[in-house]
Amino acid sequence: MRIALASGDGIGPEIMDATLDLLRAAGGLHGVDLVPVEMGKSVFDRGETRGMTDAAIATVEACGLLLKGPMETPKGGGGKSINVTARKIWNAFANLRHFRTLPGVMTPYSRSGISVDFFIVRENIEDTYGGIEHRLSNDVVQCKRLISAPGSDAVHRFAFETARRLGIKKVHCGHKANIMKMTDGLFLERFKAVAADYPEIETADVIVDALCMNLVMKPQQYRMIVLPNLQGDIVSDLAAGLVGGLGFAPSANIGNHISIFEAVHGTAPDIAGQGIANPCSLILSTIMLMRHIGNMGTAARLENALLASLEQGVRTGDFGDAAKPALGTMEFVKQVAQRLGQKPTLGPAVPDAEDHLTFKPPVKPFAAAAVQTFGTRETRVVGADVYLDASEGVATLAPALESLATGTPWKLTLIRGTQVWPTGSVYTDCVDYWRARFERRADAGEVGQAQALALLQSIASKYTICSYELLRTFDGKPGFSMAQGQ
Ligand code: NAI
Numbered sequence: 001m002r003i004a005l006a007s008g009d010g011i012g013p014e015i016m017d018a019t020l021d022l023l024r025a026a027g028g029l030h031g032v033d034l035v036p037v038e039m040g041k042s043v044f045d046r047g048e049t050r051g052m053t054d055a056a057i058a059t060v061e062a063c064g065l066l067l068k069g070p071m072e073t074p075k076g077g078g079g080k081s082i083n084v085t086a087r088k089i090w091n092a093f094a095n096l097r098h099f100r101t102l103p104g105v106m107t108p109y110s111r112s113g114i115s116v117d118f119f120i121v122r123e124n125i126e127d128t129y130g131g132i133e134h135r136l137s138n139d140v141v142q143c144k145r146l147i148s149a150p151g152s153d154a155v156h157r158f159a160f161e162t163a164r165r166l167g168i169k170k171v172h173c174g175h176k177a178n179i180m181k182m183t184d185g186l187f188l189e190r191f192k193a194v195a196a197d198y199p200e201i202e203t204a205d206v207i208v209d210a211l212c213m214n215l216v217m218k219p220q221q222y223r224m225i226v227l228p229n230l231q232g233d234i235v236s237d238l239a240a241g242l243v244g245g246l247g248f249a250p251s252a253n254i255g256n257h258i259s260i261f262e263a264v265h266g267t268a269p270d271i272a273g274q275g276i277a278n279p280c281s282l283i284l285s286t287i288m289l290m291r292h293i294g295n296m297g298t299a300a301r302l303e304n305a306l307l308a309s310l311e312q313g314v315r316t317g318d319f320g321d322a323a324k325p326a327l328g329t330m331e332f333v334k335q336v337a338q339r340l341g342q343k344p345t346l347g348p349a350v351p352d353a354e355d356h357l358t359f360k361p362p363v364k365p366f367a368a369a370a371v372q373t374f375g376t377r378e379t380r381v382v383g384a385d386v387y388l389d390a391s392e393g394v395a396t397l398a399p400a401l402e403s404l405a406t407g408t409p410w411k412l413t414l415i416r417g418t419q420v421w422p423t424g425s426v427y428t429d430c431v432d433y434w435r436a437r438f439e440r441r442a443d444a445g446e447v448g449q450a451q452a453l454a455l456l457q458s459i460a461s462k463y464t465i466c467s468y469e470l471l472r473t474f475d476g477k478p479g480f481s482m483a484q485g486q
Pocket of ligand 1: 071072083246262264265266267268269270271276277279281
């Protein structure tokens, strides 16, 4: 068995070296080859915009497994996040993260005797993380948020399968479907649909803002929460805060062919190179990797030794009892390695097990699979939302657009999302970006894309069009959101 290995940037190499020392000491590398691959900042710096070499891609695809350290992503401009790219190109669609109270890691909850132990399953490749962004006018930029039915189905099914395997009895879906009725609405609708295949598991849904408060007030009420990508990202860091910080948050990015194991935290540039980073998150991620490949014995030995060390006060400077010495990364791992074979005494130990390498490297598909949830539906074009870059006010814009639509099958029905025309409030500020909704006139007969494009042509003679969306019905139901007040 081969595992591709990328140490990462910042604290990455420090925590990776330490983790591998421990893994070797635990005997987890018998029959396993680690294959170093080039990924991260050094590759970006050479002008390779994917942040990874062709050889790295080929190795990861052949292995089907990647153990990676955190990698730096420029903020604002610069190359796309390599972490997001890796998850997307290899379709690692579900991000499983475990947050639990650990002995010796003092938090307001552990001090109050509250034990936290839950999983977040974050959808990993859709949502705003497509990074499809455009500047639409002088003052306005947009990010497109795409949620698909097959993508939602896949992550929900993974969550329920994992819950079933771990004996988790209740799964929550976090969302914002009260506001984003179509995108989060679809994510929630598919959660309910997939849940029907797991009748023994109780389900509930929770709006993400309420979820954040509930997690702070009563985290013990959750066992597994499945969330869309961005919300899952944010709630994960909140969850890490409940159990002692990012240093204790492991993750597995699971795909049908390729899976990536990494800490939730980033490169921690503020402490990089000092040898003081907490390696627990990467160690816990490596334990997830060991279980994934069938090395249950190694996983149990590592987890028990780590728990025993933590409860005996072994710590790095970012956590634990300040009366006990803060160890550097390497010394911390040495102390854990010395406790291999020990069991925790304050909480349950992981039962002993044996290693059986069961993971099979993936067979490379011939082509990308086309996935579909819904059968073909009858669709009709009933209108178009046309987005304009225009600095004039609505009093000028509305009659001009009405006049451009004269003699076409379309009539202007509203301007903007929070309507400013034909009705609206003077308190609604307007910027230089407008949505004009045109709908089919009652007497227009059947219309289609061609008529919509003709309308665009006519509008383009006078205005700058930033983008447009066709308004379509699917089996008679509108496939678009209504504006406020519509
Ligand atoms: P960060 O997670 O690197 O750091 C946030 C804070 O947590 C810092 O104060 C840091 O010192 C502390 N911290 C993080 N890990 C720690 C550890 N193991 N031990 C002790 N303290 C630790 O987040 P930040 O600063 O927002 O991001 C830095 C860089 O990391 C950025 O380029 C970002 O894009 C990248 N990043 C990469 C990720 C990945 O590779 N999966 C995930 C998150 C961020």
